[in-house]
Amino acid sequence: xxxxxxxxxxxGVTTREALLDLMRPVDEAVREWPRKTGRAARNxxxxxxxxRGLSYQSWDEATWAEVSAEAGPARLHIxxxxxxxxxxxxxxxTAGIRQIHKLADLVFGPGATEPALREVEQTLNSWQTxxxxxxxxxxxxxxxxxxxxxxxxxxxxxxxxxxxx
Numbered sequence: 686x687x688x689x690x691x692x693x694x695x696x697g698v699t700t701r702e703a704l705l706d707l708m709r710p711v712d713e714a715v716r717e718w719p720r721k722t723g724r725a726a727r728n729x730x731x732x733x734x735x736x737r738g739l740s741y742q743s744w745d746e747a748t749w750a751e752v753s754a755e756a757g758p759a760r761l762h763i764x765x766x767x768x769x770x771x772x773x774x775x776x777x778x779t780a781g782i783r784q785i786h787k788l789a790d791l792v793f794g795p796g797a798t799e800p801a802l803r804e805v806e807q808t809l810n811s812w813q814t815x816x817x818x819x820x821x822x823x824x825x826x827x828x829x830x831x832x833x834x835x836x837x838x839x840x841x842x843x844x845x846x847x848x849x850x
Contacts, residue, residue, distance in 0.1 A: 761787055
């Protein structure tokens with residue numbers, strides 16, 4: 686068993702070293718977020734690790750959703766971390782996240798999904814579909830698919846990634 690899975694540091698590793706190793710991936714994930722927001726999300730994860738006595742690497746989707754629900758204003762950011770660090774690409778459903786565009790920006794970077802959204806919009810416009818559907822319904826569906834595929838690119842959408850819609 687990997688020592689990180691137990692939430693305990695291996696012999697010879699100081700608590701400080703173990704804590705730094707635990708938080709390094711979180712710090713990397715929030716690096717491009719506004720400093721205050723990133724720090725708040727990081728501290729929420731750290732508090733949850735301490736409270737549960739279990740490292741976030743071993744959290745399942747339900748645990749990430751619970752931590753997200755407890756996070757108040759940082760809820761969306763915790764869901765993004767669950768996606769990025771936990772590999773839970775459908776966490777937004779479990780956690781009841783409705784701000785799909787904001788979540789996609791946190792996960793992929795601001796504007797990273799815009800080329801995919803524009804491509805879908807252009808295709809639908811060429812079919813003369815209603816422009817009223819594009820931004821909300823179709824846009825959210827495209828973002829859901831991209832989040833599930835863990836990629837901001839349409840080319841990466843495959844049937845297995847999106848089979849659980």
